[in-house]
Amino acid sequence: MGIDNSHDTVGCSPYNRESWDKVTGNTQYIDDLRFKGMLHAALLLSPHAHARIKSIDVSDALALDGVHAVIHCFTTPNILYNSAIRFYSDIDPSEMPCTERVFDQEVKFVGDRVAAVAAESEETARTAVKLIHVEYELLPSVYSLDEAVADAAVQATPFGISKTNLCGGWVAYGNQDEASVLQTIKQSPLQSVSTFRTSRVHHGYLEPVAHVAHYTPSKKLTLWTSSQSVFSFRDVLAQLVGLPQNAVRIIKTVSGGAFGGKLEVMHEPVVALLSMQTMRPVKIRLNRKEVFSSTRTRHEAIITLSSGYASNGRLIAQHVYSLLNTGAYAGSGPNTVGAQSGKTFVQYDAEAMYYRGACFYTNTPIAGAMRGYGCPQLMVAREVHMDGIARKLGIDPVQFRLQNLLLPDAKNCMGKPTHQALGRVCLEEGAKQFCWEERRKQAIAKSSGTTRYGIGVGTAVHGSGWYSVYQDMTSVTMMMNNDGSLQILTGIHDLGTGAKTVLAQIAAQTLHIPLDTIEVIEVDTAVSPLDLGAQASRSTYVGGNCVLECAQQIKEQLLEEASLMVGIDEQQFALGDGDVIEMVSGKRISFASIIDSAQKGLHGKQRQIAAVHSYASHTSVYSYSAVFAEVAIDVESGAIKVMEILCVHNSGTIINPAQCEGQVHGGVQMGLGYALSEEMEIDLETGRIKNPSFKGYHMFRSHQMPKISVTFIQGAEPSGPYGAKGIGECATDGVAGAVVNAVAHALGGVSIDHIPVHATYVKELLTQNYRVQ
C-alpha cells in the first residue's frame, strides 16, 4: 500500500523557526536579558599599540559612587591561553600557541584590555574607566604586514618564533617538494607571477559583542554569550577561573550575527571574574567603536602566486606563497593558514602544486575566524591571477578555467578523491545563464562617454566540516515526548542561518512527522551534547548527518516496540505521516501508543524512546561556486557600480532552498564589500583604527546592492544528509574575484593587485594603464 509522507520537507522552504519571535521584537539577545542586581561592566582599552604597564591606580575609580569592582593585570590570574581552541587538548604550540591573558602587563595593540570596571550602570562604569590612571612604558611597535615579515623587524610580541614575528610556524607542503614544483614552473613554456593584497575587514555583525556572567555562592558560574562554540568557551573559562567544567555553564543566546566573529573567546573571562568578585550578575555590551577595535577581524594577506602553463592554457604547476597578519595574538592564525592551504589543491588541477604560508604578529587588532577562514583571500588572489594568465594567452576566462578546474570522481594532484567536484558544471551553467560570451563583448561595445562596463567571473571551493584537515564530530540527543512529538538537543549553533530549521527538516523527513512536532533545543553546556561549534560550513553536513542517524535509531526503537505490540516482525512496519503503519493491513499505530507501551514495559523492556548519537565525519567533501559579475565604472569619479551578480552553487541537495538562497545573498553582500569598499584602516603612525564606525567602515547598503540571481546545481552528495553539503562560507568565497575581474575587464585588462578597489585606485589604474579596446 502507498504510504502518505506528506510531512517530508527536504527540498521545501519552511519558514525559519525563530522568525516570529524575531519579527515581533520578542527575541531576547544578550543585551535584552535582565537580571536582578545586574551590574554593568566597561573596559579600559589600551591607547598604545605596544607598551608595558608599570602601574595602575584605581583609587579614584573605586571611589566613584556605584562602582563595585575594578580588575586589571595585577589582580587577575596570570594564565596563558588561546581563545580559539576547539578540542580541549588543542595545545600544540605550532597550531594553537597560547599567547593571551585576561589582562596582560604588556599591551600589544590599540584596543587591548587594560582594566575593567563593574558598576551599577553602564554610564557609571564608563565614567569610572576614565578615572583609572595607568603608567605605561612605551615599546616599539610594528603595524604593517610588510614590516612585520621583514628581516630584523620589531617584535610585536614576545611569542614570535626565533625572535621574529612568525606565529606558530610555516605550513608548507605539496604533491612534490617545493624545489621541484618551482623547477616545474620554471621549465614550463610560460610563467606568470603575481602578488595580491587583501585588506583587514570586520564581520560587521549587527549585534554588538555582549556577555553576561553570574557567579553564585554555590560556586557555579553561568555565562550567557552569543557564542559559536560554547564547549570550547567552557574549557577556556573553567581553566581561567579555576573551576571544574561541571561548575561552568555556558548558554548560547540567540545570535545577532556572528560570521566567525564570535567563534573565539573575547571578553567572557572579564565578566566572569567581575561576577566572581562581586557575586552579582555582570553584563558587558561593547559600543560599536569597541567592537571594531577589540574583537576579531579577517586576516590581512599578501599572497604571491606563481604558475607555469602551456600556450594552450593548460596549467602545469602552481606555487602559492601566503602571508597573513594575525594581529597581536595567535588565536586561530596558524589554523587559518592550515585551512587556507587545503584549498590550494581542491580547485584547479595541475601536475605539481605547492603551498607555503604563515601568519605573523603585528601590533594591530586580533585577526580571527571569519566566514571563509583564509579562503576568500586565496580565492580572490588566485582568481585574479588566473584571469591574468587567460588575458596573457588571449583565452576566454571561462574557457581557461574549464580547461583547468578539477574533474568530479577523479583524484587531485595530492591523490585525494574529488567526489562531486561540480565546479565546472557551475561555471558552464553560469556562463550560459549570464550569456557570458555575448555580454563580455557587449560590455566593451556599450562602454562610452564616461562609463565603462565590465564582465568578470570567479570560482570558489569550500569544505563541509573540518575533516580531513582536523577531526570532526558532533552529538545529538533525541527524546520522544509522550504525545509523539520530539525533542532534539543539539550542540549545533544556529547563528541566524536557519541551522535549527534545517535540522528539524532532516528529522521530520526521517521520521515522517510534522515539523511543528519537533523542538530543536540549542546550545547550553549543561544540557546539550558535545559539538565543536558553528564553523567550517559544517552545521548542515555534519550536524545534519548526526540528526539523520539519530532519527534512524529512534525509528528503529519505534518499529521494534510496534513489532512487540502487534506480534509481527518489525520488517513489516514503516513510518508514514506521523504513525507506524503495518504495511500489509494498513493498520496505523500512533507514536503516542508505542511510547506509552515502551514506558510501561507492556510488551518488552521498560524504557524511554530516546537516543544519543555521535557522528564522526570521515569524508572530505567540497562545495563549489561560480560567480559572474557586471560592473559599471564612472571614469571621472572612479566610482564602481555593481550592476548584476549571478551565483551558481553546488552544495549537493538543497534542504531549504529559500534559506540557502538567503545565505548566498548575504555572502554576496560581504564579498562585494570585501572587493570594493570595506577596510579597517590602521594609522601607521599610531596603530589606531581610523574608521571604527559604520559611518567610516562601508558595508554595502540596500540601494548599493546589485540584482542578484542564484542557481543551485543539485546533485546528491552520497555522504551528505539527503545529499546535502555546506553553503555558509562558499557563499562569500568567490564573490570578490568575480567583481575584481569585472573591474579589470571594464578598464581594458588592467592588473589589479589589491582590494578593496576604491575609486582612488580606479583613477590610478586609469592613468597608468588605460587603453581603449
Added chain:
Amino acid sequence: MLLGVVLSLYHFFLYIQDDFDYTVCCKGMYMEYRETVSFVLNGIERKLETKRAWTLLYVLREVYQLTGTKYGCGTGDCGACRVLIDNVAVNACSVPIHKVDGKTVLTIEGVAGDPQLSIIQQAFVEAHAIQCGFCTPGMVISAAGLLLHISEPTEKEIREALKDNLCRCTGYVHIIEAVKLASNKMKEVEDGH
C-alpha cells in the same frame, strides 16, 4: 526653542565625532536636570520625568523594557533602533527624549498590535527576510515608515527607504521582497479581498 537649537547643534557635533552614548545625548553638556515629557508610546499615554538628556533608545529599553528596539551602533548609522515618531522612521539612539514631547512613538512591539502594520511582519516571515533578526525590528519600522506614506513603492523607493538600515545576513534581497509582498497584501486588505 533655543534649547532645541543648541541641542541639535551639539547633537550634530557629537554625531560627526562618533561619540554618542547609549544613555544620554549631549554627554557632558548638561548636569542633572528635570523635565517632564509626555508622549504616546504604542498607543498608551506616557508621562516621564527625565533626569538626564536620555536618548529615546535608552528610555525605551531601560525605562519601558521595550527591548525589541536594538542598540546596534549608537551613532545613527545602522538603523537597528528605528522607531516611528509621528509615522516617520527615525533612529532612537539619536533622539534626545525631550524631542518626543507631545508626539506619538511606535516601536516594533506596537507594530504587532496594528492590524495594518502587522501585515509587514507577516510578509517578512513569508519572504524569508529574517536571518539573525537583529536588524529586523528596525527594518520593519523603516518599511512601515515607507508604506504609510507610499502604499505601492517601486523597488527603487524601497531600496532608498531601507538604505539607513544595515543588514549583514540577507544581502537585503528577501527584505526588499518582503516589503513588496507587504505592499501587495496591504492593498488586498484595502481592496477588501
